[in-house]
Amino acid sequence: MxxxxxxxxxxxxxxxxxxxxxxxxxxxxxxxxxxxxxxxxxxxxxxxxxxxxxxxxxxxxxxxxxxxxxxxxxxxxxxxxxxxxNRMSSAFEMFSFNLMDISRDTFADIQGFRCLLEVSSVEQIFDLIHRTDTDALREINDGFLKKCSVDEAAELDFKFHTRLISVLDNKAMLDVYSIMKPVILRIMKTGKSRHTFETATYSEHLAIVEALEGRDRVAYQYRMKTHLEAGFAYFNQKKREAEQAKE
Amino acid sequence: MxxxxxxxxxxxxxxxxxxxxxxxxxxxxxxxxxxxxxxxxxxxxxxxxxxxxxxxxxxxxxxxxxxxxxxxxxxxxxxxxxxxxNRMSSAFEMFSFNLMDISRDTFADIQGFRCLLEVSSVEQIFDLIHRTDTDALREINDGFLKKCSVDEAAELDFKFHTRLISVLDNKAMLDVYSIMKPVILRIMKTGKSRHTFETATYSEHLAIVEALEGRDRVAYQYRMKTHLEAGFAYFNQKKREAEQAKE
DNA sequence: GGGCCGTTTCGTTGGTCCAAAAAGGCGTAA
DNA sequence: TTACGCCTTTTTGGACCAACGAAACGGCCC
Structure with missing residues (x-):
C-alpha cells in the first residue's frame, strides 16, 4: 500500500x-x-x-x-x-419531508416542470401515443368514480399523469416524477376534496383523453395547461387570505 | 434543573x-x-x-x-x-454527483428532454427571436475562442442554450434549466476536451445561429438535433473500446 | 447620524470516552 | 499438524466537551 x-x-x-x-x-x-x-x-x-x-x-x-x-x-x-x-431513495426521502406547506416557489417549480413535460411535449406524445395508451388512461380515470378516500384519489391522479408520461419512453423524466411523487401528491391534494376529484379532476382528465383520441393538439395543450394551472387558484386564494389577515 | x-x-x-x-x-x-x-x-x-x-x-x-x-x-x-x-435544486445537486460515468441511457434521456425543449419549440422561437438575441448568441459563442478551462467552456455552452431559451420568455422553462444545471453541465462535459469546445461545439453553435438568422426552421431543427446528439459519438466510441478490450 | 465595541451565534478545531466489530493470538482437541 | 473456539487487542465510528475565531447584529458614544 x-x-x-x-x-x-x-x-x-x-x-x-x-x-x-x-x-x-x-x-x-x-x-x-x-x-x-x-x-x-x-x-x-x-x-x-x-x-x-x-x-x-x-x-x-x-x-x-x-x-x-x-x-x-x-x-x-x-x-x-x-x-x-441510494440517491433515488434519498431524494424520495427528502421530498417526503412534508412538514410544512408547499412553498409558492416549489409549487411553481413543480408545476412548471410538469407543464414542460406534459404540455410542451405535445409533438412527441402525439407521435408516440397509441390506442392502448388512451384506453389505459380512460380506465385509470374511471377509477375516480369508484375510489373513495382523497389519498387514493390523489394516487389515481398521479397514476394518470405518469401513465401519460410513460409514452415518452424517457426513464430519467419518469424517475424525476416518481422522486417528486410525495410533493406532487401533496400538490394534487391541496384544496381538493373527494368530490372535487370525482367531478372536476375527472372531467378535466376526460377532456385530455378525448383530445388525445381526437388527435387535437391544440385542444390537448389547452386542456392540460388549464388542468395543471387549476391549483394556482387555491394558492392565490390562500395568498389573499394571508394578506387580509395581515391587515 | x-x-x-x-x-x-x-x-x-x-x-x-x-x-x-x-x-x-x-x-x-x-x-x-x-x-x-x-x-x-x-x-x-x-x-x-x-x-x-x-x-x-x-x-x-x-x-x-x-x-x-x-x-x-x-x-x-x-x-x-x-x-x-430548496429541495428541487438540492435534488439535482445530488444527482450531479458523478459516482460513476454517466450512463448512455441517462445521457439519451436528458438530451431527449432538452431536445423536447429546444427543438420542439421551434415555432415559438422563430416567432419571438430578434436580432439582438442572435447577436447575443454570437457573442457568447465567440467566447469559446478565448476561454480556457473545460469548466468555463461548459459554462459558456450552458449560457448559450439558456440564452436561446430565454427568448421564449417562459420562466418555468428557464427555472427547470437552472435547476438541472449541474446535471446538464456534467452532460456537456462528457467526452469533451478543451479542443472539442473550441472546434466542434463552436461550429455547431454557429450553424444554429446562422439558421436562426436565415429564418430556416428546418435547418435549425436539424442543426440543434445533431448538436444535442453529438455526444452519442463518445458513447459509441467507448463501447467499441470496451469490446476491443474484451477480446 | 456614523463609527466603534461588545455580544451573540455559527464555524472549526483538537481532544476524550465509549461501544462494537474486526483482527490476531492462543490453547485445546481431533 | 490442523482446525476450532475463546480471549485480548486494536481499529473505527459515535457522541460529547471546551475553546477559539469570525461575522453579524445591536447598542453606545461622539
Whole structure:
C-alpha cells in the first residue's frame, strides 16, 4: 500500500472557496473520481481523511453526513464508509419531508416542470401515443368514480399523469416524477376534496383523453395547461387570505 | 434543573431506533410541525436545540447538516437556521454527483428532454427571436475562442442554450434549466476536451445561429438535433473500446 | 447620524470516552 | 499438524466537551 497516502498537492489544488465542510465534500468527490472509485469500494477512514486533508475529525464527519444524506456513502462502524448509490431513495426521502406547506416557489417549480413535460411535449406524445395508451388512461380515470378516500384519489391522479408520461419512453423524466411523487401528491391534494376529484379532476382528465383520441393538439395543450394551472387558484386564494389577515 | 441529567434516559424514552443524529432530525421535524413553522420562520439556535434535546452541539450540527443537504434549512452565522424549501435544486445537486460515468441511457434521456425543449419549440422561437438575441448568441459563442478551462467552456455552452431559451420568455422553462444545471453541465462535459469546445461545439453553435438568422426552421431543427446528439459519438466510441478490450 | 465595541451565534478545531466489530493470538482437541 | 473456539487487542465510528475565531447584529458614544 505505498500509494495509500494522499499527496499534499491535491490539498492545494482545490482552494477553500466556501466553508471547510463543503470544501471537504468536494475534495472527497475529487478523490472518488481521481482514484476511480465505484460503487462498493471503501473510502479511507475518517481519521485518514482528517490527516490527508489537514482538518479536524468533526469537519470530516459533517462532510460525511452530507454524503450520507445524499445516499452516496453508507457508513458502518468499524467497517468504514463504502460507496453506494441510494440517491433515488434519498431524494424520495427528502421530498417526503412534508412538514410544512408547499412553498409558492416549489409549487411553481413543480408545476412548471410538469407543464414542460406534459404540455410542451405535445409533438412527441402525439407521435408516440397509441390506442392502448388512451384506453389505459380512460380506465385509470374511471377509477375516480369508484375510489373513495382523497389519498387514493390523489394516487389515481398521479397514476394518470405518469401513465401519460410513460409514452415518452424517457426513464430519467419518469424517475424525476416518481422522486417528486410525495410533493406532487401533496400538490394534487391541496384544496381538493373527494368530490372535487370525482367531478372536476375527472372531467378535466376526460377532456385530455378525448383530445388525445381526437388527435387535437391544440385542444390537448389547452386542456392540460388549464388542468395543471387549476391549483394556482387555491394558492392565490390562500395568498389573499394571508394578506387580509395581515391587515 | 432536575432533568438535566436525563440525557442518557431521554435516549431510551425516544425509541432511538437509529443514531442520535437521526433522532435529532426527527425531533426537529416534530418540532417544526408541532409549532406550525413554515418557510421563512427561524428555528431555535443550535445551543437552544442542544438544551431542548439534551444532546451535544456536534450532534445537533450533524442533524442540521442533513437538513441543509436536503435544502430544507438555510443557516447563516448569527441569524441562525431559517426554514427554506430548496429541495428541487438540492435534488439535482445530488444527482450531479458523478459516482460513476454517466450512463448512455441517462445521457439519451436528458438530451431527449432538452431536445423536447429546444427543438420542439421551434415555432415559438422563430416567432419571438430578434436580432439582438442572435447577436447575443454570437457573442457568447465567440467566447469559446478565448476561454480556457473545460469548466468555463461548459459554462459558456450552458449560457448559450439558456440564452436561446430565454427568448421564449417562459420562466418555468428557464427555472427547470437552472435547476438541472449541474446535471446538464456534467452532460456537456462528457467526452469533451478543451479542443472539442473550441472546434466542434463552436461550429455547431454557429450553424444554429446562422439558421436562426436565415429564418430556416428546418435547418435549425436539424442543426440543434445533431448538436444535442453529438455526444452519442463518445458513447459509441467507448463501447467499441470496451469490446476491443474484451477480446 | 456614523463609527466603534461588545455580544451573540455559527464555524472549526483538537481532544476524550465509549461501544462494537474486526483482527490476531492462543490453547485445546481431533 | 490442523482446525476450532475463546480471549485480548486494536481499529473505527459515535457522541460529547471546551475553546477559539469570525461575522453579524445591536447598542453606545461622539
Amino acid at each position: 505505498t500509494e495509500r497516502k494522499l499527496t499534499k498537492k491535491s490539498v492545494e489544488i482545490f482552494p477553500a472557496t466556501g466553508s471547510a465542510v463543503d470544501d471537504i465534500v468536494s475534495r472527497i468527490r475529487a478523490l472518488i473520481s481521481e482514484r476511480g472509485y465505484g460503487v462498493g469500494d471503501s473510502l479511507p477512514t475518517e481519521r485518514e481523511l482528517c490527516e490527508a486533508f489537514g482538518t479536524s475529525r468533526n469537519t470530516v464527519r459533517e462532510a460525511m453526513r452530507i454524503l450520507k444524506a445524499y445516499g452516496i456513502v453508507e457508513v458502518r462502524t468499524k467497517v468504514g464508509a463504502t460507496l453506494i448509490d | 432536575t432533568e438535566r441529567k436525563l440525557t442518557k434516559k431521554s435516549v431510551e424514552i425516544f425509541p432511538a431506533t437509529g443514531s442520535a443524529v437521526d433522532d435529532i432530525v426527527s425531533r426537529i421535524r416534530a418540532l417544526i410541525s408541532e409549532r406550525g413553522y413554515g418557510v421563512g420562520d427561524s428555528l431555535p439556535t443550535e445551543r437552544e436545540l442542544c438544551e431542548a434535546f439534551g444532546t451535544s452541539r456536534n450532534t445537533v450540527r450533524e442533524a442540521m447538516r442533513i437538513l441543509k443537504a436536503y435544502g430544507i434549512v438555510e443557516v447563516r452565522t448569527k441569524v441562525g437556521a431559517t426554514l427554506i424549501d
